[in-house]
Amino acid sequence: MKRYLITGCAGFIGSNFVYYMLNKYKEIQLVNLDKLTYAGNLENLKGVEGDERHIFVQGDICDRELVSSLFEKYDFDYVINFAAESHVDRSITNPEIFVETNVLGTVNLLQCAKNAWFKDGKWAEGKKYIQVSTDEVYGSLGEEGYFMETTPLCPHSPYSSSKASADMFVMAFHDTYGMPVNITRCSNNYGPYQFPEKLIPLMINNVKNHKQLPVYGDGMNVRDWLYVEDHCKAIDMVAEGGRDGEVYNVGGHNERPNIFIVKTIINQLHDRLKDEGINEGLIKYVADRLGHDRRYGIDPTKIKEELGWYPETTFEVGIVKTIDWYLANEEWMNNVTSGNYQKYYEEMYKNK
Ligand SMILES: Cc1cn([C@H]2C[C@H](O)[C@@H](COP(=O)(O)OP(=O)(O)O[C@H]3O[C@H](CO)[C@@H](O)[C@H](O)[C@H]3O)O2)c(=O)[nH]c1=O
Incomplete structure (x- = not known):
């Protein structure tokens, strides 16, 4: 039976991965393992409560003592590192925590994995460290072209700089010590359990509540949207079949300007809730994000050709499923934004 250490399991992509794997x-x-910051909520893992194949540990990936004790206790085959400070806007106002969690946390995980897996001059069989990274490490594209795995790293924001730095440490552990690793670099994920600071859940929540929809700059920045379950599938495939030391880009050629996303959400909710108060008058163009990357576009040829991965969910289907989920999970939205549930579950897990 394979054992995984999943860090950042209570965050958006981490929790989706837990469901996918179980x-x-x-x-x-x-x-x-999850520190349970504002964006990590045990509310996200309610669906696996009581499933004995999953054990929750509250803690920080920077904590050497805790992480090494987990390696000793469980003899992991895989580490999948989702734990990260992930919001670009927050990194602009508060970069230090991004260095701490994303860079130092990753190095701590790598050191703990190396201490556990490298014994008597050789690496134990069947082990692998997967770093879940981002296309933002490549910087920004003009109108043409796509990010390839060979595209030089050129991050712009404090967030993407911290992720690029972490990626370099992962490769350093591979190149220096021979550690078995893979890096995945995905485009913008969307789907259930995404914290409502990110574009799609933020807009859904604001539209429903007739609140203004803040669109940065001219609204023509382009993101390449990937349904989170397709991303989870890719990570599992890379863990199973990725060639040692390789990077895999994960994206689905689903490029849309931000304003298109916002208008799609308005139209969908207008029709479904039959609410005339939901209209484009809610859109408010606001000051642009500092250093705002213009366009991301991923070339996923390598993962398709080597591992047979492809995105199953088109944007048209994925956005409807996502809106459905947020409409059906109003309580989740209230709980993660108020923090109530997190406190309740923290107490419950402490008493276990
Ligand atoms: C929150 C917000 C965002 N935006 C714009 C900024 C971006 O061009 C686009 C998406 O913004 P965000 O949802 O913050 O995502 P973005 O900055 O692209 O970064 C995401 O996607 C990355 C992958 O590309 C991940 O590595 C990041 O962790 C994740 O946060 O929408 C707005 O116009 N208004 C908003 O209120």
Whole structure:
């Protein structure tokens, strides 16, 4: 039975990955580590509560003692590092925590994995460290072209600089010590359990509540949208079949300008809620994000050709599923924004 350390398990992509893996594999053990910051909510893992294949541990990836004790106790086969400060706007006002969690946290995980997996001059069989990274490490594209795995790193924001730095440490551990690693670099994810500071859930929540919709700059910045379950599938495939030391880009050629996304959400909710108060008058163009990357576009040829991955969910289907989910989970929205549920669950897990 394979054992995984999943860091950032209570965040958006981490929690989706926990569901994906528990649904896919009968025999599996997941040790799920999360610091439970504002964006990590045990509310996201309510659906696996009581499932003995998953163990939750509250803690920080920077904590050497805790992480090494987990390696000793569980003898992990895989580490999948989702834990990160992920919001670009926050990194602009508060960069230090991004260095701490994203860079120092990653180095701590790498050191703990190396201490556990490298014994008597050789690496234990069947182990792998996966770093879940981002297309933002490549910088920004003009109107043409796509990010390839060979595109030089050129991050602009404090967030993407911290992720690029972490990626370089992962490769350094591979190149220097021979550590078995892969890096995945995805485009913008969307789907259930995404904290409502990110574009799609923020807009859904604001539209529903007739609040203004802040669109940065001219609204023509382009992001390449990926349904989160397709991303989870890619990570699993890379863990299973990725060639040692390789980077894999994950994206689905789903490029849309931000204003298109906002208008799609308005139209969908207008029709479904039959609410005339939901209209484009809610859009408010606001000051642009500092250093705002213009366009991201991923070339996923490598993962398609080597591992047979492809995105199953088109944007048209994914956005409807996503809106459905947020409409059906109003309580989740209230709980993650108020923090109530997190406190309740923290107490519950402490008493276990
Ligand atoms: C929150 C917000 C965002 N925006 C714009 C800024 C971006 O061009 C676009 C998407 O913004 P965000 O949802 O913050 O995502 P973005 O900055 O692209 O970064 C995301 O996607 C990255 C992958 O590309 C991840 O590595 C990041 O962790 C994730 O946060 O929408 C607005 O116009 N208004 C808003 O209120």
